Amino acid sequence: MNRNLLLGGLLSSLFVLAALLSFVWTPFDHAAMDIPAKLKPPQAPHWFGTDHFGRDMFSMIMVGARTSLAVAFIAVGIGMAIGVPLGLTAAARKGSWLDEVIMRANDLVFAFPSLVIAILITAVFGAGAINAIIAIGIFNIPVFARITRSAALSLWERDFILAARVAGKSSTRISLEHILPNVTNLLIVQGTIQFSLGILAEAGLSYVGLGAQPPTPSWGRMLADAQTMVSFAPHLALIPGLAIILTVLGLNLMGDGLRDHLDPRLRVSRT
Amino acid sequence: MLRYTLKRLLSLFLSLAVASLVIFFVIEVAPGDPASFMLGINAQPDTVAALRAELGLDVPKWQRYLDWVGGMLAGDFGTSYTYRTPVADMIGERLWVSLPLALYALTLSTLIAFPAGIYAASRRGKPGDIAVMGATQLGVAIPNFWFAMMLVLVFAINLHWFSAGGFAGWDAGLWAGMRSLTLPAISLALPQAAILARVMRSSLLDILGEDFMRTARAKGLSRRQALWRHGVRNALIPVLTIIGLQFSFLLAGSIIIEQVFYLPGLGRLVFQSISSRDLIVVESVVMLLVFSVITVNFIVDLAYALVDPRLRSRT
Numbered sequence: 001m002n003r004n005l006l007l008g009g010l011l012s013s014l015f016v017l018a019a020l021l022s023f024v025w026t027p028f029d030h031a032a033m034d035i036p037a038k039l040k041p042p043q044a045p046h047w048f049g050t051d052h053f054g055r056d057m058f059s060m061i062m063v064g065a066r067t068s069l070a071v072a073f074i075a076v077g078i079g080m081a082i083g084v085p086l087g088l089t090a091a092a093r094k095g096s097w098l099d100e101v102i103m104r105a106n107d108l109v110f111a112f113p114s115l116v117i118a119i120l121i122t123a124v125f126g127a128g129a130i131n132a133i134i135a136i137g138i139f140n141i142p143v144f145a146r147i148t149r150s151a152a153l154s155l156w157e158r159d160f161i162l163a164a165r166v167a168g169k170s171s172t173r174i175s176l177e178h179i180l181p182n183v184t185n186l187l188i189v190q191g192t193i194q195f196s197l198g199i200l201a202e203a204g205l206s207y208v209g210l211g212a213q214p215p216t217p218s219w220g221r222m223l224a225d226a227q228t229m230v231s232f233a234p235h236l237a238l239i240p241g242l243a244i245i246l247t248v249l250g251l252n253l254m255g256d257g258l259r260d261h262l263d264p265r266l267r268v269s270r271t
Numbered sequence: 272m273l274r275y276t277l278k279r280l281l282s283l284f285l286s287l288a289v290a291s292l293v294i295f296f297v298i299e300v301a302p303g304d305p306a307s308f309m310l311g312i313n314a315q316p317d318t319v320a321a322l323r324a325e326l327g328l329d330v331p332k333w334q335r336y337l338d339w340v341g342g343m344l345a346g347d348f349g350t351s352y353t354y355r356t357p358v359a360d361m362i363g364e365r366l367w368v369s370l371p372l373a374l375y376a377l378t379l380s381t382l383i384a385f386p387a388g389i390y391a392a393s394r395r396g397k398p399g400d401i402a403v404m405g406a407t408q409l410g411v412a413i414p415n416f417w418f419a420m421m422l423v424l425v426f427a428i429n430l431h432w433f434s435a436g437g438f439a440g441w442d443a444g445l446w447a448g449m450r451s452l453t454l455p456a457i458s459l460a461l462p463q464a465a466i467l468a469r470v471m472r473s474s475l476l477d478i479l480g481e482d483f484m485r486t487a488r489a490k491g492l493s494r495r496q497a498l499w500r501h502g503v504r505n506a507l508i509p510v511l512t513i514i515g516l517q518f519s520f521l522l523a524g525s526i527i528i529e530q531v532f533y534l535p536g537l538g539r540l541v542f543q544s545i546s547s548r549d550l551i552v553v554e555s556v557v558m559l560l561v562f563s564v565i566t567v568n569f570i571v572d573l574a575y576a577l578v579d580p581r582l583r584s585r586t
């Protein structure tokens with residue numbers, strides 16, 4: 001167990017636990033307004049203070065964690081579910097027209113930043129958390145397709161794959177039984193990184209109004225609300241911001257730690 | 272090199288064509304007819320039909336697609352549904368905010384990242400390296416719009432060094448314009464600088480392990496001379512690619528940062544257009560962003576092949 005993995009794991013699980021706990025318990029009702037107690041700085045019983053409607057910030061952060069984590073997690077799921085099979089197929093048929101089409105399509109999707117995808121989707125269907133999931137999910141597909149393809153390509157050169165081919169296995173079976181298990185570690189590490197990028201992207205989208213809509217609490221929306229009040233109630237902006245930073249930092253540290261732990265030779269692109 | 276350029280040019284045009292098709296038809300499936308939206312629910316059918324004809328919505332879809340693409344190639348992006356002014360003029364005006372902002376941020380991020388990355392690589396494993404790497408770890412975790420709000424709080428509200436938002440305009444002079452773009456550019460540059468510094472460091476570390484670096488030291492160059500003359504120069508190649516990629520992310524990122532500072536750039540134009548269902552503007556701005564991503568990547572690829580002939584044979 002290395003230090004990055006431990007620290008990152010602790011930080012991330014703190015927020016995952018807070019999100020899960022929010023389903024059964026929060027210190028206050030996150031939507032309950034209490035105008036006389038508005039804009040209270042952090043103090044008991046409101047540990048993170050209250051917002052301009054007197055809502056408890058601590059409860060809102062807990063419920064907001066749910067939105068952020070769920071959106072980023074499902075987006076990674078979409079990216080893996082579509083990207084990994086594409087990458088495996090492209091590698092199994094290296095050099096064929098199918099490989100070419102998959103890789104060109106990947107390049108094309110890569111030219112659409114997730115914000116631009118979100119703008120397109122919102123223009124068509126209106127804003128909502130689902131849009132953020134789809135936009136970030138689509139953005140993740142080429143990332144997983146590329147990394148799977150390049151890892152699979154080097155595996156196809158190995159002797160144990162040759163043995164499997166001699167044994168008469170089809171390329172689909174080889175991909176599923178021999179290639180996929182060997183790229184899993186790499187996918188876990190990249191998945192952690194995309195998860196943290198997804199949280200940042202979700203916050204940005206909700207901030208500009210393309211993500212979760214009220215009354216669903218989300219960290220990005222809390223920051224958007226805080227913007228006009230930052231001069232007299234800085235805690236409104238500081239606390240959701242710190243929640244985002246700590247979650248992303250935790251996931252990134254965990255990704256680095258996992259990489260070193262699972263396979264020190266793995267080198268994942270961080271950019 | 273010519274063969275490579277032609278091949279890349281062909282794929283550039285193909286990508287642009289497919290991207291324009293995707294953007295046009297995604298927007299076209301949008302529910303709600305712009306003409307009936309503009310006239311409200313009580314409009315007479317013949318009034319709606321007249322407006323549809325005026326906006327050019329009554330011709331077949333493929334015809335409108337061809338008109339749109341053909342128009343863009345000629346510099347005519349169509350006419351805004353709501354403002355009735357040429358979209359090209361609206362975009363042109365906003366581009367004078369977004370483009371300088373992205374370039375300003377790119378310059379800042381390069382100026383921060385290069386020294387930081389080179390410093391960290393040359394002190395690998397020492398406290399200086401650990402400090403820089405820790406800072407970059409934090410830098411990639413900070414959302415740029417939150418950082419922007421903190422900059423406003425400190426430098427605009429408390430210290431009054433800059434204004435909290437708005438754009439002075441280039442008519443007020445280069446300095447006034449730059450000044451209103453400074454905080455936005457810093458907030459955009461920070462996360463990019465963190466990424467770039469990490470790439471610079473790891474790229475330089477790869478080079479420092481090469482045999483030719485040992486040769487350079489053996490022939491009598493000092494550590495510093497070898498680092499700059501043979502290390503940094505070779506390490507720049509992968510860094511170039513990242514800078515190219517970053518430009519497009521900065522242009523997209525400026526859409527969010529413009530919201531923090533109330534800057535009249537492309538971002539605000541897009542959000543206004545979405546809410547007024549001025550879809551032709553959305554279409555054109557999105558196409559412009561995607562065009563810039565694809566083109567910048569094409570230029571980076573070419574520059575890359577120019578610097579490193581080994582890449583020309585691979586594609």
